[in-house]
Amino acid sequence: MFAHEFVRNAYLAGTFIALACGSVGWFVVLRGQLFAGDALSHVAFVGAIAAAVFAVNEQVGLFAVTLAVGAGMAALGRRAQADDVVIGIVFAWILGIGLLLITVLATSSGGGNGITAVNALFGSIYALSAGASSVAAVIAAAVTAAVVVVFRPLLLSTLDSELAGARGVPVRALGAGFLVLVAAVTAESTEAVGALLLLGLLSAPAGAAHRMTANPYRGLALSAGLAVVAMWGGLALSYGIPSLPASSAIIGLAAAIYAIAAVVGRRGRAPRRA
Amino acid sequence: MTGNPSLSLDLVSDVRQLVAFPFMVNALEAGTIVAVLAAIVGWYMVLRRQSFAGHTLAVMAFPGAAGAALAGLPTALGYYVACGAAALAMGGRSRPTMRGYRTETATIGTVQTVGLAAGYLFLSLNTEVLSGFETLLFGTFLGVTQNHVLVLLAVAVVALAALALVARPLLFATLDRDVAEASGVPAGALDVGFLLILSVAVAATSQVTGALLVFALLVAPPAAAQAITVRPLPGLVLSVAFGLVIVWLGLGVAYFSPYPVGFWTTAFAFGLYVVVRVGVFVGRGGARAAWTTRRGGWVVASPRAGS
Incomplete structure (x- = not known):
């Protein structure tokens, strides 16, 4: 199957996106910010639609809108963690704007718009071009590297923000920076697995890793590893079974991993608390 | 009545235009029912900080509808089955306390994406449903039949009756779980029970607003109401009033404008919340007071405050 170029592109982009999702996701779950990630993923969808309406490059639109909202959420929240009511209301509103843009798109140009929306929502990793997949891989690798660089201070400020503050860690700035990282990952993986499904790549491998080990280093590595396994397996499954969409296969595998970890973890040691 | 509806300064004629077509009357009736249901159930949801769980239940309407279309069943049935199943899958795990909270959000997130996948x-x-795909996610008030309205009414009455039965113990368990458990309130069972009620409310709402825009009715009115008052009864009344304003304005304006009703309802919901928050902010004399009232209000009301 690697004889096909589109498969190689998908694997290149997919691997790095899974690495980024797994490592960022581990922190997202630890910090209890999945809802923010979820909201950002919907924002990414609106960004894609907006890019189509204003005829800018889709990737540019995605990144601009998602990063802006991520930064805005960080600024509004108290400990750079937005309140769940505010997230809920803001993202409903942004989706409403997305709906408006879809309507504008449908009435202005005509033709092929439903496809744009569906692709943005559910991704089309097998449709990535060679250039797009290299760009995706580079950005995802940069995000992963950023997580590794801020790993220790971010971990300390997540687990004990007062101690971190006392030791001179810029807790607020880190929290805000982290939300921006989440936004970058979200915008990045929207193209691959789609705005509605990327939450699974953020939550399932990370949730499984949290249930399997309390050690942060092993947990982060495990989370990234499991995400890559789900990505590779899902891509292969979807290649083998044409009627199975790639995103569904990837998410299905990730969820299966989480379910196994949940069952095994419950029998073994108690789930971590920190 | 012929031609396109046109807005004028004469309110009476506007309203007459609004109810000139049966589909619009049905939509208004359905919207009213859904607004009341969502505002009341949502009040508890916001109080329990279960917005993420609520959102997850909301998007379950999508697999529900798509699955029902594939199996040839009525769409509404698929909505209720999928939402109920998701509520049970999340089970007591979405407890709003901090106990093991992190893995719980991971469970909710995973349930959500599995449903979407x-x-x-x-x-x-099933390629046939693709045409109705955007309707599924973003809803339509315009395909509502008289039958739909009756089913919605029955569902809303049942859900609200169930909520009324557990209203007091649920409030107690939400505000102070430990004391409630100590005095014999089955908090764990209430968690699951409330999720089931929430799933019914969400399934009903999403038939009108679509899976993605449920929050316009489920979060905004209660959140605005709770910003104004922390007392349960006035809060619930305010919440319902806000919900009705959002739905009626949204439907009315959408009827006279070329843009979809989902956009208008979410815009009004957001606007209302912002106006209320700003109003409270100004009325109570600045940021500090607004924060203490909102954050600390419940602590004062709860039995624990003295200890």
Whole structure:
């Protein structure tokens, strides 16, 4: 199957996106910010639609809108963690704007718009071009590297923000920076697995890793590893079974991993608390 | 009545235009029922900080509808089955306390994406429903029949009756779980029970607003109401009033404008919340007071405050 170029592109982009999702996701779950990630993923969808309406490059639109909202959420929240009511209301509103843009798109140009929306929502990793997949891989690798660089201070400020503050860690700035990282990952993986499904790549491998080990280093590595396994397996499954969409296969595998970890973890040691 | 509806300064004629078509009357009736249901159930949801769980239940409408279309069942049935199943899958795990909170959000997130992935799979297996795809996610007030309205009414009455039965113990368990458990309130069972009620409310709402825009009615009115008052009864009344304003304005304006009703309802919901927050902010004399009232209000009301 690697004889096909589109498969190689998908694997290149997919691997790095899974690495980024797994490592960022581990922190997202630890910090209890999945809802923010979820909201950002919907924002990414609106960004894609907006890019189509204003005829800018889709990737540019995605990144601009998602990063802006991520930064805005960080600024509004108290400990750079937005309140769940505010997230809920803001993202409903942004989706409403997305709906408006879809309507504008449908009435202005005509033709092929439903496809744009569906692709943005559910991704089309097998449709990535060679250039797009290299760009995706580079950005995802940069995000992963950023997580590794801020790993220790971010971990300390997540687990004990007062101690971190006392030791001179810029807790607020880190929290805000982290939300921006989440936004970058979200915008990045929207193209691959789609705005509605990327939450699974953020939550399932990370949730499984949290249930399997309390050690942060092993947990982060495990989370990234499991995400890559789900990505590779899902891509292969979807290649083998044409009627199975790639995103569904990837998410299905990730969820299966989480379910196994949940069952095994419950029998073994108690789930971590920190 | 012929031609396109046109807005004038004469309110009476506007309203007459609004109810000139049966579909619009049905939509208004359905919107009213849904607004009341969502505002009341949502009040508890916001108080329990379960917005993420609520959102997850909301998107379950998508696999529900896609699965029902694939199996040839009525769409509404699929909505209720999928939402109920998701509520049970999340079970007591979405407890609003901090106990093991992190893995719980991971469970909710995973349940949500599994549902969506399944929905996408159903959708790709059955190409016919693709046409109604955006309606599924963003809803339509315009396809509501008289039958729909009756079913919605029955569902809303049942859900609200169930909520009324557990209203007091649920409030107690929400505000102070430990004391409630100590005085014999089955908090764990209430968690699951409330999720089931929430799933029914969400399934009903999403038939009108679509899976993605449920929050316009489920979060905004209660959140605005709770910003104004922390007392349960006035809060619930305010919440319902806000919900009705959002739905009626949204439907009315959408009727006279070329843009979709989902956009208008979410815009009004957001606007209302912002106006209320700003109003409270100004009325109570600045940031500090607004924060203490909102954050600390419940602590004062709860039995624990003295200890």
